[in-house]
Amino acid sequence: MEFKVNCGIWGAMFGVPSIVADNFLKLATGGQIKVLLYLLRCSGKMCSAEDISSNTGVSPEEAEEAVLFWQQANVLSPQANSAPAPVPSLMEQPVTNRSEAAPAQKSTEPAPDHKVNLSGQEIAAIMKDSQDIRELFTIAENILGTLKNSQMNSIIWMYDHLGLKKEVIITLISYCTSIEKTNTAYIEKIASVWAENDINTMAAAQDEIQCLSASRDYISGIMRAFEMTRRPTTKQTELIQQWKNAGFSVELLRYAYEKTVERIDKLNFDYINKILLSWRDSGFATVQDVKNAETDYRNKKTASKSSMNDTDVEEYESVINQFLH
CATH class of the missing domain: 1.10.10 (Arc Repressor Mutant, subunit A)
Structure with missing residues (x-):
């Protein structure tokens, strides 16, 4: 099926950086695209998270997360000398093609206690080069829903810096989801313990989950027995x-x-x-x-x-x- 744009209904127009279409149509979430389009339309204005929320339908928290995502992708830049409340403004000269963008490189510096804060561009480059990361993101999205930039960073950190195998990471995410503990910091804490204790096979991960589940059940039983609130x-x-x-x-x-x-x-x-x-x-x-x-x-x-x-x-x-x- 072919589509043709109806140019006759266009009124005033605004530009979208080419890098968005080139690199981020798959990587960015629908909410992140909506936030970017709204900010592009409001180029030159300062917009608060509440303004973005009321005009796009995303929550203020999601709006702030989306702005951070586009900042890390070098599509948005912070507004100098602005009050802390408003969302950063658009770049005066946004990156429009891959050659103008800073090269996307994956950090190789070890980060035992804190994950590397990769930009959207860097994440896109890693996805392009690593089938395991692409598969991890796909499966993690099926479990967690649409991934935030922080969650993508976390998955890459567990895979590259902690050295956990793909199936072990998925097992960990599935377990944390089953106990309703999907906070990124919580998942990373367990991942660090697993890496330290060399829990890096499916058998070892499943054994550890059985132990964790038994401990949780034991604690829950004691809380009921002791009438703890x-x-x-x-x-x-x-x-x-x-x-x-x-x-x-x-x-x-x-x-x-x-x-x-x-x-x-x-x-x-x-x-x-x-x-x-x-x-x-x-x-x-x-x-x-x-x-x-x-x-x-x-x-x-x-x-x-x-x-x-x-x-x-x-x-x-x-x-x-x-x-x-």
Whole structure:
């Protein structure tokens, strides 16, 4: 099918840099194209993110992200001596062809703690030269939706600088999506740990995901058992990991929590830990083990009494829990 532009309906016209059509029709998102067209139409004016949003339908945040994308592509440049609120203006002389643009080169400088901030041009050049990157972007878009410039940077960083294999990166992104943790910083944090620990095969990645999933399930179970309404602190998480490694069941933890609340009327991880260590030292591995010990103690104390006095309670706690040992 052939198409012909109806020149008769044109009114005033404005130019679009050739580099946009040459390099960015596939790379840029629809929102980024809309923002650029609006700014081109408003050439010479200062436009705020809110102005762009109201005239293009993208959110102010997406507008700012799009402006950053086009700045990195050398299509837009910051306006000198402007207030911080408005969006940067168009270049006075935008790049119009590939030969006028700065050469697109992929940075080779190592970045163990921070990814290289590649421009749109550099990303386009990398995509052109690397089938793996093109495939990574395609699959990642199917998982995450339209990729932002920061996400593209992140994927390239994981592949080139961390050295993670393509299938490992996709496995990581899929896992983070499944737990609704698609923040770029979160994905990069896990990627760094994987690279450091040489988790760089499908088998190793899947094993690690099983461990991560088990840890998340364990923490979630403890939060329910302890009636917590917020995520555990770093110190609490360290204790939880120790309990998991020691093989304490969530059921046993729940019982220790109940004993703690009975004793001090609040949730206290250190107190629960003392109870658990005391039970382990006494050979109690399950709630039933503890309850059997409680029953045996009561039976030995007296068969006729239905409850213990205060002295008995103190003696019982020293035998069963040994809180302060």
